[in-house]
Amino acid sequence: MSDFWRLITLGDPNTRVVLLGASLLGLTAGVIGTFTVLRRRALVGDALAHAALPGICTAYLVVGDKSLIAFLIGALVFGILGVLCISFIRSHTRIKEDAAIGIVLSSFFGFGIVLSRIIQNHPTGNRAGLDTFIFGKAAAMLRQDVLIIAIIAVVVLAAVFLLFKELSSLCFDRDFAATQGWPVFALDVLLMGLICVCTVIGLPAVGVVLMAALLIIPAAAARFWTERLSIMLVIAGSIGMASGAIGTALSALHFEYTIESRIVHMAVPTGPAVVLVATTCFLLSMLLAPQRGIIADLWRRYRFSTRIAAHHVLRALYEIGEVGGDFSNPVSFDALLRLRSWSAAALQRELDRAASRTLIRAVPGGFALTDSGLAEAVRLVRIHRLWETYLVSEASIAPDHVDRDADEIEHVLSPDLIARLEDTLRRQGRLPGAAGGAAASANAECVIPTSPHPIGGPQP
């Protein structure tokens, strides 16, 4: 518990440094990753992170010492080289982008391993520092590392802020940006350079694979919440930052559990903790986001399908009543069941639902429309028949073929479209009343067109 307290109050200076570094890293990666995800280059970050390894080794071979700045420069050079290779393969050979990324990623990384083994075999060699670049070791973050991360974060954020217009036109419509005279290739290289810098500063902390995660996951999560780039940048940055902070905090806690009655301490590695917090944010976003989220989507679909089912019940009651000439006569369950291809259970459910909304009422011998139900049914039947009449007269479709089509469209026609349909049909004399007369709509019942086909449900 004292552990937890120290964590909350940031009592441990080492934790404070790592927490700050990881948050800044998450923020930068989230912001810059937004552009790569939108540009459909999500995995380029992965390729870059892998391609940086030979750069780090070369820097070590050249400088002969573990200097972070030299590592960063080497990684940057090879990262950019890798991206240029990918873009050359994509635009000048028949090999597609995915294979290009894969080849550059794996052969550069392979070359990096070759170099790192050579360093290891070197009499004075010691690649202890190189291994951290592959798997990352956030706990080893020092004050000066955080300073470098902070500087890079400021540079990246400033570049994004100053070049917001250029980068957004690059992401959404590269060709448009080119015709507007923006130097799109230079912007593309700049964007890749920013990703490179961001990846390289992240490598020592979270490692190759998980750096790619920090670029992709916050941005992909932010995409669920908004349709605006500026807001998406803010959300992605915040998710990245929060993941960095929470992940570091979790990894600073030492979990205890028992295996075979022994107490085991477990130190959660920071990199995976950060990434999994980000993944959790992603999953929550995917489920809960109001517009694009899965739950909202399912709910909308459910609402829509129940509305359609209610429409069907009302129209079925109206059409049976219309044939009989009296809407207050009870319509039996069996008659309704025969009219459409619905199951008895579904029909019963929809009838109950309509009754609870007082659109219909149960009467001896069946069901009848209430006044409000009749009004709604009249509206629906009218739309249905307007569309049928329109199809018969304008699209020359046979009268016995229009029911199914109208059945689908009656739920989604907008009021102004209905008004135009009425107007067209009136002008042709297929609907009583003067063309353009708004007054006619008020007395809707008298202008329900007759059905172009016999009513009576699915024909045998």
Place this chain on the structure above:
Amino acid sequence: MTFLGLRPDDYWTIATAILCSVACALPGCFLVLRRMSLLGDAISHAILPGLVLAFVLTGSRAVGPMLIGATLVGLLTALLSSVLNRWGRVPEDAAMGVVFTSLFAVGVLLIARYASQVDLDPGCVLYGLIEFTPLDRIVVLGIDMPRATFFLSIVTGVNILLLLLFYKELKIVAFDAYLATTLGINATLVHYCLMAVVAGTTVSAFESVGSILVVTMLIAPGATAHLLTDRLGRMLIWAVVVATASSIVGYLLALHWNTSVAGMMSTVAGGFFALAALFAPRHGYLSKVLNQAVLSLRIVREDVIAILYRWHEGGRAEGLDRESILSALGRGTLPRIALWRLSREGKIVAHPAGGFSLSTSGAEQARGLVRSHRLWESYLNKRLGLPADHVHAPAERVEHFVGANLRDRLAEEVGKQADPHGRAIPEK
């Protein structure tokens, strides 16, 4: 057994590497063709948690459970990516990125959680130690061979067998999944079977050679072969050849520099791809550049003799000086080469009074060209109704591609009158 100073163990290692590379390269061809190469990368990262879980649950490094666990997680990667893509409307590449990095993170976390029980070094998973495979031996059919060699030869055999059995289905699904569906082949099933093969191969290969070599061998040989041929059968054979060559050359170089074998093989495979991307006969970058240069030279040569034809057409007997020709063609190197080649071939001759004029053979070729040019002008003017001052530029481009047959048909269309500018159309 002392060729290049190799010992018997070296041969076994090379054989293991070749088996692994070939086993990966065969399904890899289909990944490359179906633009799913990165799924191989994703799967090879994502199987980490599957391996650890199988390890923890069974408490042993037995091959069977690990293979099953990792294959299941590999399939899960493909499945989850497509779920995110369909339901969450996440772009395909981002979906894959989210899934495999998260699973990898879970794997690293599991390793940390079971650190006391699991003897899995992430580094070993990544680079593999193929050079140590000969140490773990097994006797099969009286032959004393490394266990990995035996195991990988089974995997390779299974892959070749599956390929031969389902060649037709794989081929149709790779090139036209919709056609496959209409023919009654379940494209989704084929897709997931391919994924299962990729996952299984990845798992069985990377235990001995490391995931980085697996990713390279899944993509690089297939992509290299794709640059070398347009036929699936030959592509598979080329992929096997490239995979084998990368293994052998990579091993020898690694031995020479005393470095990581898997890393060197990946580097060599990447190098082979780079060579193919530059020098492949039809799809390489340089051959495309070369073809374009040859075409440009032909066009400039033809322009030179057409210019000279028009010069003589007015009845002038003296030659046209070099300077005028070059400036008419916009200068540069190509017109100079064209002049030099044409005079060497005797198509044009230096006039005694200075300048160039056409020889008999040159004049004959020039007549054909100018005939193409003016017929095309007449055709554009008469049939398409282009005004006379708009027909020269298109004809200037098309004249190089109108052959004798097309000329005759154009002549039938437009008759024997002069071109829209009033100049006579040369006879054949």
